[in-house]
Amino acid sequence: MSSQPSISRFLPEPKTVAIVGCPFRGGQAKLGVDHGPIRLVQAGLPEQLAELGWKVQFDGHHQFEEIDTQNDPPIGKLKNPRLVSRVSQAVAQVVGGHAKKGVLPLTLGGDHSLAMGTISGTLEQYPDACVIWVDAHADINTAETTDSGNLHGMPVSFLLGIGPKIPEFGWVKPALRPERLVYIGLRDIDAGEKRILRENGIRAFSMHEVDKYGIGKVVEMALDHVNPKGDRPIHLSFDVDALDPSVAPSTGTPVRGGLTFREGHYICEAIYETGCLVALDIMEVNPSLADVEAVRQTVAVGCSLARSALGETLL
Ligand SMILES: NC(=[NH2+])NCCC[C@H](N)C(=O)O
Numbered sequence: 390m391s392s393q394p395s396i397s398r399f400l401p402e403p404k405t406v407a408i409v410g411c412p413f414r415g416g417q418a419k420l421g422v423d424h425g426p427i428r429l430v431q432a433g434l435p436e437q438l439a440e441l442g443w444k445v446q447f448d449g450h451h452q453f454e455e456i457d458t459q460n461d462p463p464i465g466k467l468k469n470p471r472l473v474s475r476v477s478q479a480v481a482q483v484v485g486g487h488a489k490k491g492v493l494p495l496t497l498g499g500d501h502s503l504a505m506g507t508i509s510g511t512l513e514q515y516p517d518a519c520v521i522w523v524d525a526h527a528d529i530n531t532a533e534t535t536d537s538g539n540l541h542g543m544p545v546s547f548l549l550g551i552g553p554k555i556p557e558f559g560w561v562k563p564a565l566r567p568e569r570l571v572y573i574g575l576r577d578i579d580a581g582e583k584r585i586l587r588e589n590g591i592r593a594f595s596m597h598e599v600d601k602y603g604i605g606k607v608v609e610m611a612l613d614h615v616n617p618k619g620d621r622p623i624h625l626s627f628d629v630d631a632l633d634p635s636v637a638p639s640t641g642t643p644v645r646g647g648l649t650f651r652e653g654h655y656i657c658e659a660i661y662e663t664g665c666l667v668a669l670d671i672m673e674v675n676p677s678l679a680d681v682e683a684v685r686q687t688v689a690v691g692c693s694l695a696r697s698a699l700g701e702t703l704l
């Protein structure tokens with residue numbers, strides 16, 4: 390496999406990627422997702438990206454505070470709210486700082502609550518950026534609609550500024566507009582989330598549309614919706630549970646009927662080809678939830694999705 394020399398519309402040469410390792414699990418209940426970034430780096434992701442011609446910056450994973458339920462009791466249903474807020478705020482600063490320097494931040498999760506931070510950071514530098522959210526879930530619950538209280542099911546509502554205002558999350562600017570957001574891969578949406586998607590006119594391509602139109606057409610329609618002129622920066626937030634559990638088994642909330650290996654990679658390849666990608670998240674790899682071989686497979690797919698989004702081609 391090789392990489393194509395390609396021009397980025399927004400990143401100066403030499404093209405530089407900064408790996409933002411986020412060993413964080415406070416947005417959900419399962420142990421192990423905090424080891425995702427460590428495994429992705431151990432599997433050789435920095436070297437693989439260098440091989441593709443990127444200048445790679447990585448100086449160790451972030452150190453976050455421990456979960457402390459004593460001093461961080463739930464706010465309503467929200468679990469670990471102060472910790473999730475502080476961690477995401479720190480991540481927003483780091484991601485925003487890289488973006489400001491013309492470097493592409495590649496955030497490795499960790500749970501998807503981190504995207505509150507990564508997307509805030511991107512929008513700070515690129516206010517007109519659009520977001521492509523690839524996931525089995527919409528992660529758009531509010532403090533009112535959430536059943537689980539897990540903040541990894543809620544980051545999008547905070548970015549849009551919908552739902553009750555929680556003072557502890559006051560730093561999150563409602564900087565994302567509903568028409569700048571598009572989903573691909575959805576298949577497990579809570580009733581309250583369906584209502585939010587409808588009421589806000591948010592475009593979503595579920596697995597039904599992937600089946601109906603094929604992934605090529607779906608990505609074309611998705612890009613056409615959020616980036617019709619191809620002049621907006623793109624933040625790609627990829628939850629590995631968008632992939633079918635047979636492809637990415639080791640993740641906290643797997644849902645059957647997901648994207649094939651090729652469909653997942655096609656999305657990344659097509660977004661790379663736009664030349665508009667400015668930030669990438671690879672989230673929810675949890676190396677503790679499967680046997681050795683299934684974990685290896687999930688970590689490997691996390692790495693290969695990142696490579697595809699950063700220019701690896703089949704020919
Ligand atoms: N990032 C994820 N894997 N999110 C799963 C969310 C599941 C469910 N909708 C919830 O709010 O709890």
Ligand SMILES: [Mn+2]
Nearest residue numbers: 525526628630
């Ligand atoms: Mn998900």
Ligand SMILES: [Mn+2]
Nearest residue numbers: 501524528628
């Ligand atoms: Mn998610």
